[in-house]
Amino acid sequence: MTDKIIVKDLYKVFGDRPDQAMQMINDGIDKAEIFDKTGQTVGVCGASFTVREGEIFVVMGLSGSGKSTLVRLLNRLIEPTSGQVLYDGIDIAAMNDEELRNLRRRDMAMVFQSFALMPHLSVVDNAAFGLELAGVAEEERQERALHALDQVGLKAQANSYPDELSGGMQQRVGLARALANDPSVMLMDEAFSALDPLIRTEMQDELLVLQREHKRTIIFISHDLDEAMRIGDRIAIMEGGIVVQVGTPEEILNNPANDYVKSFFRGVDVSTILTAKDIAAKRQVTVIEREGVGLKTALNRLRNEDREYAYIVGDKLDFHGVISVDSLDAAIKSGANKLSAAFLPDIEPVSHDTQLSELIGTVAHAPCGVPVVGDDGKYMGVIKKANLLATLDREGDGANG
Amino acid sequence: MFPEKLNVPLGKWVNRFVDWLVVNYGDGFEAFADSLLTVLVWLEHILRGTPWWIMVIAIAVIGFHASRSWKIAAGLAIAMIAIGTLGLWDKAMQTLALMIVATSLSVIIGVPVGIAMALSNRLRAVMLPILDTMQTMPSFVYLIPALMLFGLGKVPAILATVIYAAPPVIRLTDLGIRLVDREVLEASRSFGASRRQILWKVQLPLALPNIMAGINQTTMMSISMVVIASMIGARGLGERVLMGIQRLDVGAGMEAGIAIVLLAVVFDRIGQAYGKRSQRSPLAEDKS
DSSP states (O other): OOEEEEEEEEEEEESSOHHHHHHHHHTTOOHHHHHHHHOOEEEEEEEEEEEETTOEEEEEOOTTSSHHHHHHHHTTSSOOSEEEEEETTEEGGGOOHHHHHHHHHHTEEEEOTTOOOOTTSOHHHHHTHHHHHTTOOHHHHHHHHHHHHHHTTOGGGTTSOGGGSOHHHHHHHHHHHHHHTOOSEEEEESTTTTSOHHHHHHHHHHHHHHHHHSOOEEEEEESOHHHHHHHOSEEEEEETTEEEEEEOHHHHHHSOSSHHHHHHTTTOOGGGTOBHHHHOBOOSEEEEOOTTOOHHHHHHHHHHHTOSEEEEEOTTOBEEEEEEHHHHHHHHHTTOOSGGGGOOTTOOOEETTOBHHHHHHHHHHOSSOEEEEOTTSBEEEEEOHHHHHHHHTOSSOOSOO | OOOGGGOOOHHHHHHHHHHHHHHHHHHHHHHHHHHHHHHHHHHHHHHHHSOHHHHHHHHHHHHHHHHOOHHHHHHHHHHHHHHHHTTOHHHHHHHHHHHHHHHHHHHHHHHHHHHHHHHOHHHHHHHHHHHHHHHHSOHHHHHHHHHHHHOSSHHHHHHHHHHHHHHHHHHHHHHHHHTSOHHHHHHHHHTTOOHHHIIIIIIHHHHHHHHHHHHHHHHHHHHHHHHHHGGGTOOSHHHHHHHHHHTTOHHHHHHHHHHHHHHHHHHHHHHHHHHHHHOOSHHHHHHO
């Protein structure tokens, strides 16, 4: 994936003497002290990150952490104090007014928390608003606006006015207005935060569907971790104007950079975020099934290791089955000599990308740890009951216990 | 007693200034007055020359166009006929011509000034006390210098009316633009609107209900001022009121007064109906 937006050392100082504040930042003085001494507020402090083409990049943080400022620095609704925003290698921060207008009209559309629709325009005219600004001819912009409304399921309401619509529908219009310009980058500032939880989830799903059909680069601002985890390919976490961590949801969940990041995950439903591979552990006895390894060899190994179960894999680590001391005994008594004769019948491996919430039942009913396999059937480890319970009950500690 | 030494001879200065204006720029003012007069006379000629029943129908049609209500259209027609039955049709047409010119001039000046005020805090700080002065200064104080600059007649009457009637449309244009939702403005910027596009496609349409309310107020105020302006030679209904007072003819004064009220009602209803229609959305109607 190529890099779509590269943010380098981006700063925003609110106040009338930003130079002085920048000087103090360079001297290593912290935000609070700068505010005390000069009355200048540092909104965004040295943000650097890269957004890849086609990904949903979520910027998360509590209110006041500078995330809404950060997203406005990207399309310069707020002027950066210093730093660079490279869009396909071109510095947005250095563009003149006309270049900036063209960028906003063609390449970067925005969706707002408060919808910010034009109350005097019908739904279709709202959707066509960006096209109208760009000087697209009447007929074409109607057509493109209707197509965008169709994408968000609002074609039937094209001639209504915004205040006749519910909040969720209004935000669909906001989304359609952004889509109509066919931008390659969409900035979404807490776009779903004003909606009630059910509609919010629905809109998130819809966004993911849209994203599947047509990959755009989306920068999504949110204060809601569940939302970030659901839709984010990668997440940046902001605290006090500073980007403290950037990574995939799993990376951040498993290795939080500091207590602030960790605190986000308290109370988060990890069962919908983590998948089988995240907690599969390879500490069980594995026996490679090959010439010369018989039932007795396996039994001996289990007795030596003082374990009840062993996991049988092929020479390419592909999963074959599970055996237990009892099943081995029974197989030996019946005179069989192949390992497969001792396989426990009820144990089915689970796929590595199964969500924890979906495998609670499987793990609870299995006599032994449940084996996890990759897409290619490769053995990836085992999930034991204790293991799963500890993860679900976690207080922000590492999951691979 | 306030020490006399500290008196500022403001009165003398103003007198000298007006004298200076008359001497040096009298011709310029006269040329301006002439062009204004040409428009006014032309309009008056048309209004007075039109048969009364065509005027009544025209008012009813305009009323219906504004309100989409037959009742209002019929009411307006009846009000116009009532003016006729008082025997004041011709005078009312003179007043109407004066009012239309004064109101148009107020709007032509007022809306751009209001827009400029909304866009510049500094201009607003300067304009607000000027508007206060325009609205509170007793009208005779500027009627007289207007008289000196333009002579007796309709032109000083129109200018005095503009001074008195323009402030509401200026204030409400300014207010309407300032009330436009910041987030809507931010959204338009985010889609690449230029300043001109923001003004024409967002700020003015959204401020329109307020601007219309301002125009309506300006119309009302110019009708009331037209009466006072009759004292410096403007013809029309005000002239009859003045005559009634001077001759202690209460009845004649009352007749003219009622005709003025009817005229005001007609234009208020038309103005309000247009104002309501400019508020496209039901939400905006709730606020009014």
